[in-house]
Amino acid sequence: MEINSITDAPVSENDRIKLIDALRGIALLGILLMNIPGFSMPNYSSEVYKNDPSNINFWVSNVIGVLFEGKMRAMFSMIFGAGVLLFIGKKVKNGLSTHGLFYRRMFWLLLFGLIHAHLVLWIGDILYLYAVCGMIVYLFRNVNPKYLVLAIPLVAIVDFGLGTYFYQGIREKRLDYVEAKKAQDENKTLTAEQSKALVTWREVEKSMIPNREDAKENTKKMKSDYSTVASYLRPMAFDGQTKYLFFGIWDSIALMLLGFALYKWGFLTGNWSNDNYRKVMLLGYGIGLPLVIYSSYHYFVTYSTLEANLKRMETVSIDWVNLIYPFQRILLVMAHTATIILLYKSKIIQGVFRRLEAVGQMAFTNYIMHSIICTLFFFGYGLNYYGVFEFYQIYYLAFAIWILQLILSPIWLRHFYFGPLEWVWRSLTYWKLQPFKRV
Template sequence: MREDRQVPNERLVTLDALRGFAVMGILAMNIVAFAMPEMAYVSPKAYGGETAADLAAWALGFILFDGKMRGLFSILFGASMLLIIDRAEASGQDPGSVHYRRMAWLAIFGLCHYFFIWWGDILFLYAAVGCIAFRFRAWETRRLIKWAIGLFTLGVVVTSLFFGAQLAVGNAADNPASPMAEAGREVRAEYARIDGEVSEELALYRGPYLPILGSRLDTAINPFIGVLMTILETLPLMMLGMALFRNGFLTGAWSAADYRQTALRWLPPGVLLTLLVGWIQWRASFDYLVAVNAFMGWAGPGRLMMTIAYAALLMVLIKAAAGASWLARVAATGRMAFSNYLGTSIVMTTIFYGYGLGLFGDVDRWTLYLFCIGMWAIMLLWSKPWLDRFRYGPLEWLWRSLARGRLQMMRQ
């Protein structure tokens, strides 16, 4: 374990660049949720799994991206949170006041994002869990890592037991002699409703805006349910981010050899576990019960291993490319991650929803990556020129101004 290191007060290019890679990588999976019914993200059986190319695209997303970029983003949120707390303390401010004001406004942004733009918001989740993570800010690195791994493992066990019980009961429906046969048929019937829900989503998101807004208002509890369902994944990842910030991993203080060793330690087992979970889903013909178990529980360990390995590999790349113009663009994209994240939601919902171009459900999985690449290009092209003229991204400026209670200087 490396000793904790002091961090300078200037921008940390490593954090910015990692955040840039993460916010672009998140779109590689979110693009499915923008363009297809919700369950298509979990199982290609629900939608977008009709051809071999569709299944190959699903496999590519599941193995390489699903949960890994979100995990990296969560880790970076924990690191950035700690950085801001440290700087508040160094400047004589009350870190609790600074932090909770930021989280309160982030929660408001998240709820606005959910209700008015897109159902897949993570900002409210980060704000809620960030309030809890603040309690661990003074913990030393080793303790943070131990508790993070413990809580993450607990989350995997709890979700696997919960959804695994549904799977076991559902499988009893095939055995008329089983005392659980009737309960199994009820579970299967509940999951069979997904096909009808897919049809309802297609009609909803191919239509005008107001019915979509009404649907969100009817499901106002969902952001809060999301916190309860994912807290044992998100909180440990934030704690890992705090630990990896403290020990220098995320600030570039480790050697390239250390980063490569970390990647080699965690990438092979992570890939193997992820491949196994993907194979199980394929063998089950992407049965909804199996897919939900895989998504919520079984994929967790491999997902975490690959997230850490990706972070290490990206650190090798960032250190090797120090000073490169392309890396400066990635870092600028990361500095404006808030604006780019919400901006992506606005652009993609306008493209796919009925009040925009109306392409919802009409684009296959492979072709969706073209939209993804196009959005990446927009992020890279606009972020650096904007920051050459202004101190913050537009939404970063608004968030900072609201949290501080006064307008911040915008121009360079």
């Protein structure tokens, strides 16, 4: 059965852009590199190797940080933006209204994000965030691309400003705490403000910056039963989806708008000349790599331990090096994307790209599969390997998941039109059961 109806069905297989599927697949697998430490490593576990070049973990951490940190999620956000236009494109051409359909689609994605964060227990969930951002960027779908790309520098500045404002709020609490703690250590009678400062900083430790004893206790919680793990993680997930959401949406919105522009310009569909892709690649790596290497060196030297981090907070009100991050990230993700497109167009490793296309076509299912496998492998109610492995060793599991999904995704799609979660999402979006098994 072919899926052809433009009124009540998703994009047909013939209308899929395979290059975008491949980019989505690469971004998804790359995101796992950044997520897996969150599943497996206790607070401050990186301190033992952070400034030790003789340790293999130092180099694994730095290479992944330089090449992939933030870049894979940036690529995924760009592709999500392109996906918004792909979803509505053919319907709009045929004079159909997409508003209700699209917002229903985002509503279900938001609900899946809540389930992912609060039942599967992955606090790094992006489905909820993407649903909220998707509802916003949809309003800009008809804006000229040259204006859309302005979102990147504008949002970078806004994001830096909001981040600095948030940081300074925490810093003020820290300074008040230091003053109150000094008075307490000198056996002075504390004022009401000083007593409040001690309580306030304790709340910061519980929710964001655990002290050494908290860190040990957090590890014990992660190695416990489901209800204990859930009681620890759910409040953090809730805070991220509510009171801190305003601080976290701008980056994703800007990248989705960039995805709009790059799709409209033909960059993400491989329509540029090879020379132009090479120019993007050379410019991105030529400027982006020196920037990220410098900032990486700065952070590893400056924030080597919890104590060094807190000391710097007490003395530095604005860390201007943070401004480097959004720009090196965009330069490198553009270079990565151009490099992948050149490889794709060269047809050198077609077999690998066919598998990546399948992974990308099943991105929703594969993304949730990452969380299910990792939580059951690392958390206490599963195999309880949380805090057991060295940093480099956790990537053995990441690569095993890669291999598993690169093998299973094409096999699944030979028998079914969609991944299982993709099918559920589409059926809920169109409020009609979609064809599933191939005949």
